[in-house]
Amino acid sequence: MTKATPPRQLHLNLNALHSGFVPSAWRVPDADPRAFVDIQHYVRLAQIAEAGKFDAMFLADNASIADQIDFRPITALEPTLLLACVAMATTHIGLVATLSTSYNEPYNVARRFATLDIVSNGRAGWNVVTTADAGSARNFGRLAPPDHAQRYARADEFTRVVKSLxxxxxxxxxxxxxxxGRFVDTAKLQPIAHHGAFFDVQGPLNQPRPPQGHPVLFQAGGSSDGRELAALHAEAVxxxxxxxxxxxxxxxxxNQRAEALGRGQHAVKVLPGLTTIIGATEAEAIARRDALVDLIPWTYSLNRLAGTLGISADRLSLDQPLPDDLVLPANGNHxxxxxxxxxxxxxxxxxRNLIRELAGGGGHRVIVGTPEQIADDIEHWFVNGAADGFNLMPDVLPDGVQAFVDGVVPILQKRGLFRTEYEGRTLRDHLGLARPQGRTSARKVA
Amino acid sequence: MTKATPPRQLHLNLNALHSGFVPSAWRVPDADPRAFVDIQHYVRLAQIAEAGKFDAMFLADNASIADQIDFRPITALEPTLLLACVAMATTHIGLVATLSTSYNEPYNVARRFATLDIVSNGRAGWNVVTTADAGSARNFGRLAPPDHAQRYARADEFTRVVKSLxxxxxxxxxxxxxxxGRFVDTAKLQPIAHHGAFFDVQGPLNQPRPPQGHPVLFQAGGSSDGRELAALHAEAVxxxxxxxxxxxxxxxxxNQRAEALGRGQHAVKVLPGLTTIIGATEAEAIARRDALVDLIPWTYSLNRLAGTLGISADRLSLDQPLPDDLVLPANGNHxxxxxxxxxxxxxxxxxRNLIRELAGGGGHRVIVGTPEQIADDIEHWFVNGAADGFNLMPDVLPDGVQAFVDGVVPILQKRGLFRTEYEGRTLRDHLGLARPQGRTSARKVA
Known part of the structure; x- marks a missing residue:
């Protein structure tokens, strides 16, 4: 009797972006404008996502004040502390925090994610990013951000040091x-003695090896350097x-790049960002989107779109197409x-219609429709190899994730695409990732 | 009718040093050796201390592996994350984390303590320290630690930047x-535009002003530079x-130094470290101490004492007095x-007897006795001006703090020296500290 290969399973993360992905989410009747600094709001989001058997809650981060804070919330609470709080109120869901390699020290970062992994019993993930904006540079003693190649070279070395620690x-x-009376077998602790272009770090870490061996490594950059960093280190993108x-x-x-680096086939789970706007009918969903877009000041949307395009907002006219002489911005998100x-x-x-179709957003895909339509779209991308799952960015939080869990998840489960119960306890378990083997002292082999 | 001045009140912090202050604490029958990495252990400690109406839980920190980890636990979990977890399981007790100014960036530190203050509803404190050990230096790209004066000059500027943020x-x-549709009044956000010897930081912070205005500033250095830093910034020492x-x-x-700097009278609460070893009778307490000391390897204690004295352990003989040619070590704790x-x-x-009297410890005072004897000693120091309270370092945790809360606290309460209920909700409330006034925009005055 041949044992059937278990069907490939979807992975779903909740990107818990304060009040929701649509910039006006904080203005809807049920929203609490203070949600962005309310830890109970984030706990609630995690609990809804956990009830929906999501793989993880994901948090973005910044190291400067956002533009246009007059119109919308920002990522205010520091993500590793926020997720430490969430760990205490959840039992299974993974906890992925963004933390930049540009303005931190690897020893400190290794320690914080090891701590998050310990307090959550193996649910931590680190989204490795670099920080490109000029505002952040000026908060860390620089007149301008380091250039792209240098940021990524530092990120690679930083990540290698953290893994070694x-x-x-x-x-x-x-x-x-x-x-x-033996507390630790010090023969099983080794300095890392790293000496590189950016860092000199002796080690060892002042903390035992984390439950997952390594907290799961995420990455989020789409540039050529970003793809190389993902191929080198990321387990999920x-x-x-x-x-x-x-x-x-x-x-x-x-996955080809990762395979070329000796990481085997399908080493990297690819989870595109996906904003969902859900209605009982397609018309209701479209009406919901339009009502949300109508609450976003056009000034805000024009400035945001201009920022993505690397141009001044006065070059955009609402009832014209985009200018046809656009060029890749030097230090933006390509x-x-x-x-x-x-x-x-x-x-x-x-x-105007571009802004409407993007729900005032900043480049991630938006699906507007019924739970069935959304499930169909997810299945199509997943089954046909465009995604291993999605980093979901619901329009409004907690509403949007509740609607997804109540409406879309049962359909995906019925189709055998998504778990009905957690089978493991760690984020690695949920993602089907092996626990990295650590060092073994010579003594043990002898 | 003259309203009576409320009597001056004691302040009590629990220094939650993993399994307890005595190095052998992890070896006693009830101890779980894994407590140092068990978040539920720290939650339990905080809940016991909160039941005892303590002002705060205090956590030390390090940025390198401790010497002699073969014999005793270390500060492993990162304190700001640990206290974020504890915040979720408590409602009143203050949460004070040590974080070094030597190997961090002020923008990141301002953000983490603002987050801790927000998630705890105003219970955060920051113990501002510098890091002097050679091991830490080598984890952050340095061959040796910066010298004493430079460490403290950086700490001062660092603290000023954090407060401004x-x-x-x-x-x-x-x-x-x-x-x-107005989310934030950006006219009420100001860059700090700091340009100093160590840091250039533009600001503003990407977070609203913390509930306490400033999380409470602690300091722990006894050197002349440390005292000056305390006089400049500390609200509690x-x-x-x-x-x-x-x-x-x-x-x-x-307090004289602080007053000379224009901070008013009694600006700084002074809380000496105090290890308590409690017994139903004095003889029982002494027996408890001796049993604990007997579980500490002499090698450990000799090395630790030698470290404090800045000499090699082979210069110490158990049955001799200390050498009489000791000199202040260049980079140690004076x-x-x-x-x-x-x-x-x-x-x-x-x-041998010195080690016994210090309970194998590293320089903090140890009282061995009945709850009544300990309460008498505390009252004497407090009433006669040697202390505003104590940073308690119980011998064994959670036992030692439970014994203090059950035995000593009721006596102190009966004598009118210590609160029977929390009167406020923030750490500033508990310590009787005013909320620092923030900036007010010109507009508001006009």
């Missing part, structure tokens, strides 16, 4: 034998794609630039 | 008016003194050096 204790180093073709090509490329321009041109959209 | 939003900057006279002089000096030497000499102790 996590491995600086062997799994069996902690002894805790009351009788002999939060990507951005407007079309199936883009997403398919991206997923294939990342993925969002390309996806937004292609989206507008393929559909022949005016600026 | 906390004030970079006026209290009324957040609007959240759904009707008008975790000090070290073996004798009443030392403690009295220290408290007077800190407070512990002085207190330990004076303690041994005044009592004419051999090394």
């Amino acid at each position: 996590w491995d600086s204790w062997e799994d069996g180093a902690f002894v805790g034998d009351k009788h002999s 939060f990507s951005a794609a407007q079309s199936f073709e883009e997403a398919f090509a991206y997923r294939a490329e990342i 993925t969002f630039f390309r996806a937004t321009v292609a989206f507008a041109q393929q559909r022949g959209l005016t600026v | 906390w004030d970079s939003w006026e209290d009324g900057a957040f609007v959240g008016d759904k009707h008008s 975790f000090s070290a003194a073996q004798s009443f006279e030392e403690a009295f002089a220290y408290r007077a000096e800190i 407070t512990f050096f002085r207190a330990t030497v004076a303690f041994a000499q005044q009592r004419g102790l051999t090394v």
Whole structure:
């Protein structure tokens, strides 16, 4: 009797962006404008996502004040502390925090994610990013951000140091034998003695190896350097794609790059960002989107779109198409630039309609429809190789994730695409990732 | 009718040092050797301390592996994350984390303590320290630690930047008016535009002003530079003194320095470290201490004492007094050096008996006795001006703090020295500290 291969399973993360992905989410009748600084709001989101058997809650981050804070919430609470709080009120859901390699020290970062992994019993993930904006640079003693290549070279070395620090204790180093008085077997602790272009770090870490060995590594950059970093280190990628073709090509490329680096086949789970706007009928969903877009000041949307395009907002006219002389901005997000321009041109959209179709957003894909329509779309991308799952960015929180869990998840479960119960306890379990083998001292082999 | 001045009240912090202050605490029958990485252990400690109406839970920190980890636990979990977890399981107790100014960035530190203050509804405190050990230096790209004066100059500038960032939003900057669509009044956000010897930080912080205005500033250094830093910034000091006279002089000096800097009278609460070993009778308490000391390897204690004294352990003989040619170590803790030497000499102790009297410890005062004896001692120091309260370091945790809460607290309450209920909700409320006034925009005055 041949045992059937278990069907490939979807992975779903909740991107818990304060009041929701649509910039006006904080203005809807049920919203509490203070949600962005209310830890109970985030706990509630995690509990809804956990009830829906999501793989993880994901948090973005910034190191400067956002533009246009006059119109919308910002990422205010520091994500590792926020997720430490959430860990205390949940039992299974993974907890993924963004933390930049540009303005931190690897020893401190290794320690914080090891702590998050310990307090959550193995549910931590680190979204490795670099920080490109000028505002952040000026908060950390720089007149301008480091250039793209340097940011990514630092990120690669930073990540290697952090992984080495996590491995600086062997799994069996902690002894805790009351009788002999031996607390730690120091022969199973090793300095990492890293000396590189950016960092000199001796180690070992002042913390045992985390429950997952390594907290799961996420990455979110779509540039060529970003793809290389993902291929080198990422176990899951939060990507951005407007079309199936883009997403398919991206997923294939990342996995080919990873395979070329000796990481095996399908080493990287690719989870495109996806905003959902759900209605009982398609017309209701469209009405919901339009009502949300109508609550966003046009000034805000024009400035945001201009930011993505790397131009001044006065070059955009609401009832004209995008200017046809756009060029990749030097220090912006190239993925969002390309996806937004292609989206507008393929559909022949005016600026006004582009903003409407993007729900005032910043480059991630938006689906507007019934739970069935959304499930169909997710299934299509998943089954046909454009995605291993999605980083969901509901329009309004907690409403939007509740509607997804109540409406879309049962359909995906019925189709056998998504778990009905957690089978494991760690984020690695949920993602089907092996626990990285740590070091083994020579002694043990002898 | 004259309203009576409310009697001055004691302040009590629990220093939640993993399994307890005595190095062998993890070996006693009820101890779980894994407590140092068990978040539920710390939650339990906080809940016991909160039931005892303590002002705060206090956590030390390190940025390198401790010496002699073969024999005892270390500070492993990162304190700001640990206290974020504890915040979720408590309602009143203050949460004070140590975080070094030597190997961090002020923008990141301002953000983490603002987050801790928000998630705890105003219970955060920051113990501002510098990091002097060679091991930490090598984890952050340095061959050796910066010298004492430079460490403290950086700490001063660092603290000033952090305070400015906390004030970079006026209290009324957040609007959240759904009707008008105004989220934040950006006229009430100001860059700090700091340009100093160590840092260039533009600001503003990407977070509203914390509930307490500023999380409470603690300090723990006893050197001359440390005292100056305390006089400049600290609202509470975790000090070290073996004798009443030392403690009295220290408290007077800190407050004189602060007053000379224009901070008013009694600006700084002085809380000496105090280890308690409690028994139903004095003989039982002594037996408890001796049993604990007997579980500490002599090698450990000799190395630790030698470290405090800045000498090699082979210069110490268990049945001899301390060497008489000791000199202040260049980069060690001068407070512990002085207190330990004076303690041994005044009592004419051999090394063995010194270690016994210090309970194997590292320079903080130890009281061994009944709850009544401990309450008498605390009252004497408090009433006669040697302390505003204590940073309690129970011998074994949670046992030792439970015994203190059950035995000593009721006596202190009966004598009118300590609160029977929390009167406020924030750490500032507990410590009787005013909320720092933030900035007010010109507009508001006009």
